[in-house]
Ligand SMILES: Nc1ncnc2c1ncn2[C@@H]1O[C@H](COP(=O)(O)OP(=O)(O)OP(=O)(O)O)[C@@H](O)[C@H]1O
Ligand SMILES: Nc1nc2c(c(=O)[nH]1)N=C(CO)CN2
């Protein structure tokens with residue numbers, strides 16, 4: 368299972384991932400109606416999933432609903448007056464954009480991991496329509512779901528597959544070595560080379576989407 372490989376590769380702590388998941392689990396209630404709504408948005412549909420790579424702005428014009436967006440990529444949509452149906456986030460992107468989209472109707476899928484515990488504690492109470500995810504495969508918690516995946520972008524794809532998408536069309540999913548201010552709000556330029564950890568995360572994202580493409584048709588916008 369790739370999770371254990373990721374733990375080793377990044378030296379993450381499974382104990383911290385579990386601690387974070389338990390904290391999020393204690394802060395939200397499993398919302399059956401919201402889960403049904405997500406299913407009705409995604410099931411048997413061609414789902415557009417966007418990441419925050421350099422091609423994001425070029426790809427925005429091709430978007431259709433249902434629209435699932437990774438974290439800070441929601442800011443680019445908001446700037447174009449487009450409200451994503453669903454935002455998949457570990458709460459490390461532009462929180463103002465995420466909160467505004469949430470107020471205007473985006474469902475937020477908040478991911479618990481060992482390095483976002485403080486963000487979960489401070490930001491989840493400010494959100495409505497939250498679905499919680501965690502990343503420890505064998506962990507069962509009543510208020511969270513496990514969909515697989517790792518980074519916000521590939522997890523958005525796994526989330527869509529989990530809820531029965533027929534096909535995925537991906538925008539802003541460049542992977543590679545370059546990142547944008549939608550991914551890192553404090554960049555000086557619009558696009559810069561990511562640090563080694565970010566580049567390694569993007570390699571995992573690419574690998575996990577390749578793995579998922581064995582189970583569901585995935586097309587990349589060009
Ligand atoms: N070149 C790219 N730069 C940034 N994000 C990309 C790129 N290509 C694909 N993506 C996807 O867009 C998502 C944007 O989300 P975000 O920048 O918040 O990352 P993240 O998963 O939270 O990782 P990190 O912990 O490094 O912030 C990434 O998770 C990634 O899967
Ligand atoms: N423990 C831990 N887990 C993660 C991390 C991270 O930095 N630490 N980053 C992720 C990217 O969205 C996903 N999962």
Ligand SMILES: [Mg+2]
Pocket residue numbers: 438439456457458459460519
């Ligand atoms: Mg993020």
